[in-house]
Amino acid sequence: MFRREDTLPVKIGNIVIGGGNPVAVQSMTNTRTEDVTATVYQIKRLERAGCELVRVAVPTKDSALSLGKIKRNISIPLIADLHFDLSLGFIALEMGVDKIRINPGTVPNKDILRSLVLEAKARNVPIRVGVNKGSLPDTYSKDKGGLVKCTLDYVKLIEDWGYNNLVVSIKSSDPEETVDANILLASYVRYPISLGVTEAGGGWRGIVKSSVGLVLALKEGIGDTVRVSLTGDPVMEVRVAYEILRNLGLRKRGxxxxxxxxxxxxxxxxxxxxxxxxxxxxxxxxxxxxxxxxxxxxxxxxxxxxxxxxxxxxxxxxxxxxxxxxxxxxxxxxxxxxxxxxxxxxxxxxxxxxxxxxxxxxxx
Ligand code: SF4
Structure with a gap:
């Protein structure tokens, strides 16, 4: 298994994850991305809480076109989260995002994915292959094996197109499945792992669920960046992430x-x-x-x-x-x-x- 020290370093804007670098804390905005003022305001609050990478949803052309303005007004790397309409990824890259996230379960066809990968390669922008159980393609079994196989298939496709500036993740709402799948994945690939339990819920339930998943995986030595997913204000995600990392002796802040x-x-x-x-x-x-x-x-x-x-x-x-x-x-x-x-x-x-x-x- 490739542990944190063994993964390939990937540069995302001014942050390097993997290769034994400190486990980076990330979050995702829950504003409408087109609303630049609200999104920048939320990202500023996240920055103050210690967020080191931020992802925003890019569901429309307007949201993609807002990315440049958002990026110019924040200090941390900006990640575009793409689903279904990958043509928006080209706009996101043009707008200068620092990373894109694609989800194999929402890729409309491989031709457009290939073009997007080549464009990201030309700009040396990393791509996260982020598999989520909730959108796993029907051709894969809905278990740990299926989640890993899907991730590896898409990693292989992208590698075959000549690009390996990659981050990987497998997320499930079941913490144990998330941990087991990512541990299995780490035995196949050296790419940094973006760790998180998805759809964990909110409040104390979400915090407990996320903590169980993150702690088990981080103690095994995997996870190069973490996101605690909570229903509600994402600033809480950052606070919880640091609390987990501090208690494991992985980060010191606050x-x-x-x-x-x-x-x-x-x-x-x-x-x-x-x-x-x-x-x-x-x-x-x-x-x-x-x-x-x-x-x-x-x-x-x-x-x-x-x-x-x-x-x-x-x-x-x-x-x-x-x-x-x-x-x-x-x-x-x-x-x-x-x-x-x-x-x-x-x-x-x-x-x-x-x-x-x-x-x-x-x-x-
Ligand atoms: S320090 Fe211990 S004994 Fe004192 S109030 Fe707190 S819990 Fe009770």
């Missing part, structure tokens, strides 16, 4: 919140404090462990081990930084101190990075 579930010992409204702190620190990108604990049983221990933390008690809270007690405050004061400490730490980290960059530039 706050690792350590908080107790509370119990009969807790004498504060920890849930609302937790939500307040979580939302205040949503946009922090610096990796940091932050503890929010309900009482003195495990509170001081966890707060001491974290980069900073608060252990609450009745009408008071002990604030810790790097294992040391800063002081005992009212719960409100402690929350404010914690939030401002984290924000300041990120600010000074950024200033340090800028200072280092500037001095490197001067030295060069």
């Amino acid at each position: 706050i690792n919140l350590i908080a107790c579930p509370t119990c009969g010992r807790c004498q504060v409204d920890l849930e609302s404090y937790y939500k307040e702190i979580e939302s205040a620190l949503d946009d922090i990108t610096m990796p940091m462990d932050v503890a929010v604990m309900g009482c003195s049983v495990n509170g001081p221990g966890e707060a001491k081990l974290a980069d900073c933390g608060v252990a609450f008690g009745k009408d008071k809270a002990v604030f810790f930084v790097k294992g040391e007690i800063v002081g005992t405050f009212s719960p409100r004061e402690a929350i404010e101190k914690l939030i401002s400490y984290v924000k300041e730490a990120e600010k000074s980290e950024n200033e340090n990075v800028t200072a280092i960059l500037l001095s490197t530039e001067r030295d060069a």
